[in-house]
Amino acid sequence: MKLQGKVAVITGAASGMGLAMATRFAAEGASVVAGDWNAERLGAAVKQIQADGGTIVGAQGNIADQAAAEGLIEQALNTYGGLHILVNNAGVMDYMQGVGELADDVWRRVLGINLDGPMFTSRRAVQHMLAHGGGAIVNVASTAGLHGGAAGAAYTTSKHALVGLTRSTAWMYAKRGFAVTPFVLAPP
Numbered sequence: 001m002k003l004q005g006k007v008a009v010i011t012g013a014a015s016g017m018g019l020a021m022a023t024r025f026a027a028e029g030a031s032v033v034a035g036d037w038n039a040e041r042l043g044a045a046v047k048q049i050q051a052d053g054g055t056i057v058g059a060q061g062n063i064a065d066q067a068a069a070e071g072l073i074e075q076a077l078n079t080y081g082g083l084h085i086l087v088n089n090a091g092v093m094d095y096m097q098g099v100g101e102l103a104d105d106v107w108r109r110v111l112g113i114n115l116d117g118p119m120f121t122s123r124r125a126v127q128h129m130l131a132h133g134g135g136a137i138v139n140v141a142s143t144a145g146l147h148g149g150a151a152g153a154a155y156t157t158s159k160h161a162l163v164g165l166t167r168s169t170a171w172m173y174a175k176r177g178f179a180v181t182p183f184v185l186a187p188p
């Protein structure tokens, strides 16, 4: 088991890739805090992974909310006594609006979830990890984090900025025990 003894926080863990990662991390021996705002799906995911023998707790909340985001890190420290891996996976699409059509609420929602959330969790995680020998942070980006034609203005901006946050974090802390990487999904 590759992750025995490791503690991981995974955001957006109730469906899609976040659920797949939570399932695999637990199967590999990690103790997992699974964050998601969908209480029903999160409860079902946690129940299934526990039934399969995994160590996992769920934390329901909106990742765009600072207290909820930081609460995921606190839950890992309080429940498992540490944190080694943070996966910022939770994210939402926009409506393919160019900047000329972009609605304010779409801009704020997408930037809040896709960018503010990962910054809140990363900041708190790095503060803990720096005092404990480092850690690993994976930020789930997108081909829209590298190119302009894959989504609307809000999503594209959020994922470009997430790649920037990743690069900054990697550069700032690489020599202090950190591995920080963007996971960029490209079309087949």
Ligand SMILES: NC(=O)c1ccc[n+]([C@@H]2O[C@H](COP(=O)([O-])OP(=O)(O)OC[C@H]3O[C@@H](n4cnc5c(N)ncnc54)[C@H](O)[C@@H]3O)[C@@H](O)[C@H]2O)c1
Pocket (backbone or CB within 6 Å): 011, 012, 013, 014, 015, 016, 017, 018, 035, 036, 037, 038, 041, 061, 062, 063, 064, 089, 090, 091, 092, 093, 113, 140, 141, 142, 143, 185
């Ligand atoms: N699916 C794709 O083709 C694709 C392509 C490129 C990038 N991505 C990125 O991969 C990541 C995961 O995508 P997916 O396709 O697995 O998505 P998904 O919609 O299947 O899962 C996302 C999960 O995040 C949760 N979530 C959304 N907003 C949240 C919030 N504010 N607070 C807490 N939880 C929240 C949802 O409830 C859901 O369980 C996202 O960051 C997405 O932008 C996906």
